[in-house]
Amino acid sequence: MMTKLEKWHKETGVSQVFIAKKVGITESTYSKIVKGNTTPYVQNAIKIARALNTTVEELWGDFKE
Structure with missing residues (x-):
């Protein structure tokens, strides 16, 4: 399943x-975030x-599409 960032x-x-x-x-860090392999620090998520x-x-909320 593609992450929202990958789709974007x-x-x-x-x-x-x-x-x-x-x-x-x-x-490298951003690539891991995009792929869903790591979660960004709050400041970076913002x-x-x-x-x-x-x-x-x-981007990261838990809701139905």
Whole structure:
């Protein structure tokens, strides 16, 4: 199952490298977050959501689509 971040990158074509740099984290760390292999620190989750013009709840909230 694709994560919401994976879907977002696929749909928009914006690179993971671009968002990682914008947020201020390594590409490797961001890749792990995108794949769902790790959960970001709260501060980074907020930065990622802002960079994607969405909310933390939208990206990681537990709700039905």
